[in-house]
Amino acid sequence: MVRGNAKIEAQKKAAKKQEQMKSAGSQLDARKAALKFTCPICRTPLTSYATTKAHYESKHPKETVPPQEQFDK
Template identity: 50%
Template sequence: MARGQQKEQARQKAQKEAAKRAGAGSQLGARAAGLTIKCPKCFIAIANYNLLKQHMEAKHPKETVPPESDFQK
Protein backbone atom coordinates (compact mmCIF):
# COMPACT_ATOMS: atom_id res chain seq x y z
CA MET A 1 0.00 0.00 0.00
CA ALA A 2 2.97 2.31 0.25
CA ARG A 3 2.92 2.87 -3.50
CA GLY A 4 -0.72 3.99 -3.34
CA GLN A 5 0.14 6.72 -0.83
CA GLN A 6 3.11 7.93 -2.92
CA LYS A 7 0.90 8.00 -5.99
CA GLU A 8 -1.71 10.11 -4.20
CA GLN A 9 0.94 12.53 -2.91
CA ALA A 10 2.41 12.88 -6.40
CA ARG A 11 -1.06 13.57 -7.81
CA GLN A 12 -1.73 16.28 -5.20
CA LYS A 13 1.66 17.88 -5.85
CA ALA A 14 1.02 17.89 -9.60
CA GLN A 15 -2.37 19.52 -9.06
CA LYS A 16 -0.81 22.31 -6.96
CA GLU A 17 1.84 22.98 -9.60
CA ALA A 18 -0.77 23.00 -12.36
CA ALA A 19 -2.83 25.52 -10.39
CA LYS A 20 0.21 27.81 -10.08
CA ARG A 21 0.86 27.63 -13.83
CA ALA A 22 -2.82 28.27 -14.62
CA GLY A 23 -2.64 31.57 -12.72
CA ALA A 24 0.02 32.87 -15.07
CA GLY A 25 -1.72 34.25 -18.13
CA SER A 26 -0.66 35.43 -21.50
CA GLN A 27 1.76 38.34 -21.88
CA LEU A 28 0.31 39.49 -25.18
CA GLY A 29 -1.49 42.43 -23.58
CA ALA A 30 1.63 43.67 -21.81
CA ARG A 31 3.67 43.29 -24.97
CA ALA A 32 1.15 45.25 -27.02
CA ALA A 33 1.15 48.05 -24.44
CA GLY A 34 4.94 48.25 -24.66
CA LEU A 35 4.90 48.78 -28.43
CA THR A 36 4.00 52.45 -28.46
CA ILE A 37 5.53 53.83 -31.68
CA LYS A 38 4.48 52.94 -35.22
CA CYS A 39 6.69 53.24 -38.26
CA PRO A 40 5.17 55.94 -40.50
CA LYS A 41 6.08 53.95 -43.64
CA CYS A 42 5.07 50.34 -42.90
CA PHE A 43 3.05 50.86 -39.66
CA ILE A 44 4.91 48.18 -37.70
CA ALA A 45 4.76 48.66 -33.90
CA ILE A 46 8.09 49.48 -32.26
CA ALA A 47 9.01 49.83 -28.58
CA ASN A 48 11.01 53.08 -28.58
CA TYR A 49 12.48 55.84 -30.73
CA ASN A 50 16.00 54.37 -30.93
CA LEU A 51 14.60 51.15 -32.37
CA LEU A 52 12.56 53.22 -34.82
CA LYS A 53 15.74 54.93 -36.02
CA GLN A 54 17.43 51.58 -36.52
CA HIS A 55 14.38 50.22 -38.32
CA MET A 56 14.14 53.23 -40.63
CA GLU A 57 17.85 53.04 -41.50
CA ALA A 58 17.64 49.32 -42.23
CA LYS A 59 14.25 48.98 -43.92
CA HIS A 60 13.54 52.44 -45.35
CA PRO A 61 16.94 54.03 -46.03
CA LYS A 62 15.57 56.57 -48.53
CA GLU A 63 13.04 57.95 -46.05
CA THR A 64 13.94 60.53 -43.43
CA VAL A 65 13.52 59.59 -39.79
CA PRO A 66 10.81 61.75 -38.20
CA PRO A 67 11.84 63.74 -35.11
CA GLU A 68 11.32 62.22 -31.72
CA SER A 69 8.87 64.98 -30.78
CA ASP A 70 6.35 63.51 -33.28
CA PHE A 71 6.02 60.43 -31.07
CA GLN A 72 5.70 62.04 -27.64
CA LYS A 73 2.39 61.51 -25.88
Template identity: 40%
Template sequence: MARGQQKVQAQQKAAAKAAGKNKKNTGPHARQVAEKSMQFKCKVCMMMIQSAVTYKEHFESKHPKADLPDELKEV
Protein backbone atom coordinates in the same frame (compact mmCIF):
# COMPACT_ATOMS: atom_id res chain seq x y z
CA MET B 1 -19.46 8.72 -3.86
CA ALA B 2 -17.68 10.86 -1.28
CA ARG B 3 -19.10 11.35 2.19
CA GLY B 4 -18.42 13.72 5.01
CA GLN B 5 -14.97 15.31 4.99
CA GLN B 6 -14.14 14.01 1.48
CA LYS B 7 -17.25 15.69 0.09
CA VAL B 8 -16.35 19.02 1.71
CA GLN B 9 -12.80 18.81 0.38
CA ALA B 10 -14.03 17.97 -3.12
CA GLN B 11 -16.41 20.95 -3.06
CA GLN B 12 -13.65 23.30 -1.87
CA LYS B 13 -11.29 22.03 -4.56
CA ALA B 14 -13.94 22.48 -7.26
CA ALA B 15 -14.73 26.00 -6.04
CA ALA B 16 -11.04 26.95 -6.02
CA LYS B 17 -10.59 25.55 -9.52
CA ALA B 18 -13.60 27.51 -10.80
CA ALA B 19 -12.38 30.71 -9.15
CA GLY B 20 -8.93 30.30 -10.70
CA LYS B 21 -10.43 29.65 -14.10
CA ASN B 22 -12.56 32.80 -13.93
CA LYS B 23 -9.65 34.86 -12.66
CA LYS B 24 -7.52 33.98 -15.69
CA ASN B 25 -10.25 34.95 -18.12
CA THR B 26 -10.92 38.36 -16.58
CA GLY B 27 -7.34 39.65 -16.75
CA PRO B 28 -5.84 41.55 -19.69
CA HIS B 29 -4.50 39.53 -22.55
CA ALA B 30 -0.77 39.50 -23.21
CA ARG B 31 -1.24 41.25 -26.52
CA GLN B 32 -3.11 44.16 -24.89
CA VAL B 33 -0.38 44.55 -22.29
CA ALA B 34 2.29 44.50 -24.98
CA GLU B 35 0.49 47.11 -27.07
CA LYS B 36 0.33 49.46 -24.09
CA SER B 37 4.11 49.23 -23.63
CA MET B 38 4.74 50.13 -27.28
CA GLN B 39 5.43 53.82 -27.66
CA PHE B 40 6.29 54.34 -31.33
CA LYS B 41 4.60 53.36 -34.57
CA CYS B 42 6.62 53.16 -37.78
CA LYS B 43 5.29 55.64 -40.34
CA VAL B 44 6.04 53.31 -43.27
CA CYS B 45 5.09 49.78 -42.18
CA MET B 46 2.92 50.62 -39.11
CA MET B 47 4.96 48.32 -36.85
CA MET B 48 4.76 49.05 -33.12
CA ILE B 49 8.16 49.59 -31.46
CA GLN B 50 9.10 50.06 -27.79
CA SER B 51 11.98 52.53 -27.73
CA ALA B 52 13.31 55.37 -29.83
CA VAL B 53 16.68 53.69 -30.31
CA THR B 54 15.07 50.50 -31.56
CA TYR B 55 12.78 52.55 -33.78
CA LYS B 56 15.75 54.33 -35.34
CA GLU B 57 17.58 51.04 -35.94
CA HIS B 58 14.43 49.57 -37.48
CA PHE B 59 13.92 52.57 -39.73
CA GLU B 60 17.54 52.60 -40.93
CA SER B 61 17.59 48.87 -41.70
CA LYS B 62 14.08 48.33 -43.09
CA HIS B 63 13.42 51.66 -44.83
CA PRO B 64 16.82 53.06 -45.94
CA LYS B 65 15.40 55.11 -48.82
CA ALA B 66 12.67 56.79 -46.76
CA ASP B 67 13.34 60.09 -45.00
CA LEU B 68 14.00 59.83 -41.27
CA PRO B 69 11.00 61.10 -39.23
CA ASP B 70 11.44 64.28 -37.18
CA GLU B 71 11.11 62.40 -33.88
CA LEU B 72 14.15 60.24 -34.75
CA LYS B 73 16.50 63.00 -35.88
CA GLU B 74 17.20 63.92 -32.24
CA VAL B 75 18.01 60.33 -31.18
Protein backbone atom coordinates in the same frame (compact mmCIF):
# COMPACT_ATOMS: atom_id res chain seq x y z
CA MET C 1 4.35 3.60 -5.94
CA VAL C 2 7.00 6.27 -5.92
CA ARG C 3 5.76 8.12 -9.00
CA GLY C 4 2.27 8.69 -7.54
CA ASN C 5 3.46 11.26 -5.01
CA ALA C 6 5.56 13.09 -7.60
CA LYS C 7 2.57 13.19 -9.96
CA ILE C 8 0.37 14.79 -7.30
CA GLU C 9 3.05 17.38 -6.51
CA ALA C 10 3.44 18.18 -10.22
CA GLN C 11 -0.32 18.66 -10.58
CA LYS C 12 -0.39 21.02 -7.58
CA LYS C 13 2.52 23.00 -9.00
CA ALA C 14 0.85 23.25 -12.43
CA ALA C 15 -2.45 24.38 -10.88
CA LYS C 16 -0.66 27.06 -8.87
CA LYS C 17 1.12 28.30 -12.01
CA GLN C 18 -2.18 28.46 -13.91
CA GLU C 19 -3.75 30.55 -11.13
CA GLN C 20 -0.82 32.98 -11.22
CA MET C 21 -1.15 33.34 -14.98
CA LYS C 22 -4.88 34.07 -14.70
CA SER C 23 -4.35 36.76 -12.08
CA ALA C 24 -1.48 38.36 -14.01
CA GLY C 25 -3.79 39.75 -16.69
CA SER C 26 -3.81 39.66 -20.43
CA GLN C 27 -0.62 39.72 -22.44
CA LEU C 28 -2.45 41.66 -25.12
CA ASP C 29 -2.93 44.60 -22.74
CA ALA C 30 0.76 44.57 -21.85
CA ARG C 31 1.70 44.41 -25.52
CA LYS C 32 -0.56 47.33 -26.37
CA ALA C 33 1.01 49.43 -23.60
CA ALA C 34 4.54 48.62 -24.75
CA LEU C 35 4.04 49.32 -28.46
CA LYS C 36 3.86 53.11 -28.41
CA PHE C 37 5.30 54.00 -31.82
CA THR C 38 4.22 53.04 -35.33
CA CYS C 39 6.32 53.27 -38.46
CA PRO C 40 4.50 55.71 -40.76
CA ILE C 41 5.73 53.85 -43.86
CA CYS C 42 4.92 50.21 -43.13
CA ARG C 43 2.76 50.58 -39.98
CA THR C 44 4.97 48.26 -37.94
CA PRO C 45 4.41 48.74 -34.20
CA LEU C 46 7.62 49.65 -32.34
CA THR C 47 8.48 50.00 -28.66
CA SER C 48 10.73 53.06 -28.52
CA TYR C 49 12.41 55.75 -30.56
CA ALA C 50 15.68 53.79 -30.48
CA THR C 51 13.99 50.77 -32.06
CA THR C 52 12.38 53.13 -34.57
CA LYS C 53 15.83 54.36 -35.61
CA ALA C 54 17.10 50.79 -35.94
CA HIS C 55 13.99 49.86 -37.93
CA TYR C 56 14.56 52.74 -40.35
CA GLU C 57 18.22 51.78 -40.80
CA SER C 58 17.39 48.17 -41.62
CA LYS C 59 14.02 48.36 -43.40
CA HIS C 60 13.95 51.87 -44.92
CA PRO C 61 17.62 52.85 -45.47
CA LYS C 62 16.84 55.46 -48.12
CA GLU C 63 14.35 57.30 -45.90
CA THR C 64 15.31 59.74 -43.16
CA VAL C 65 14.35 59.00 -39.59
CA PRO C 66 11.64 61.38 -38.37
CA PRO C 67 12.56 63.56 -35.39
CA GLN C 68 11.75 62.26 -31.95
CA GLU C 69 9.35 65.13 -31.29
CA GLN C 70 7.00 63.66 -33.89
CA PHE C 71 6.77 60.44 -31.87
CA ASP C 72 6.34 62.13 -28.48
CA LYS C 73 2.77 63.18 -29.27
